[in-house]
Amino acid sequence: MRNGGAQAPANPRERLLAATIDYVTRHGIGELTLRQLAKALGTSHRMLVYHFGSKEGLLTEVVRRSEAEQRALTTQLMADASTPPIEQARRVWSQLADKQMLPRERLFFEVYGQALQGRPHTRALLDEIVDAWLEPLVAVNQRIGMSGKDARAAARLGLAVTRGLLLDLLATGDREGADAAMEHFLTNYMPLTGTKKERRRSPLRSIGRGKRQLKDGTTRSARDR
Numbered sequence: 001m002r003n004g005g006a007q008a009p010a011n012p013r014e015r016l017l018a019a020t021i022d023y024v025t026r027h028g029i030g031e032l033t034l035r036q037l038a039k040a041l042g043t044s045h046r047m048l049v050y051h052f053g054s055k056e057g058l059l060t061e062v063v064r065r066s067e068a069e070q071r072a073l074t075t076q077l078m079a080d081a082s083t084p085p086i087e088q089a090r091r092v093w094s095q096l097a098d099k100q101m102l103p104r105e106r107l108f109f110e111v112y113g114q115a116l117q118g119r120p121h122t123r124a125l126l127d128e129i130v131d132a133w134l135e136p137l138v139a140v141n142q143r144i145g146m147s148g149k150d151a152r153a154a155a156r157l158g159l160a161v162t163r164g165l166l167l168d169l170l171a172t173g174d175r176e177g178a179d180a181a182m183e184h185f186l187t188n189y190m191p192l193t194g195t196k197k198e199r200r201r202s203p204l205r206s207i208g209r210g211k212r213q214l215k216d217g218t219t220r221s222a223r224d225r
Contacts (some may be wrong), residue, residue, distance in 0.1 A: 013051040028103040048141030063111045066104050078140045093182050
């Protein structure tokens, strides 16, 4: 995709993929047929079939490329050592939830659903839809002091929460509500480093401090003792 006057890809397949990503970002995909999409891109139905096999194959490649771009951007944003991790995560969420990104996010969930149904040409997405994200997210978590096992579990949780809130945003259009939910997640569950002011007490730890186990297996609040 051309960006800021960058040179267009020389490979015909890459040019078509970049043009499709640009089209989807601007207009969405809706019920557009492959022939209609080809016309909008200024190419032929035959060329799209030749390079991508089908509409599903083309859209799967669009999603895979978009995911790769988002991973690269996330890695870049989270690599800024001068910024607290929680602020880095806020920036990532703000970028993903931006209104201009919603057509791509909508396409992601559409193709994700097709992959879960075993539709042809979508298997490549399913193979990497979680695993491709774990390595960069685990690296971020380990950099802020988490053990390998915890870093992997936290990466998976963060990915699931982010995708769930993006789906919420697409379904409801409630950006304020989705932002509030993400902020709650970050301030209560994300490991933090930096100044004491930047830290937040985990509600799970608060429960452990505020209650004690009784002999019969129940718990009692510290205020009731």
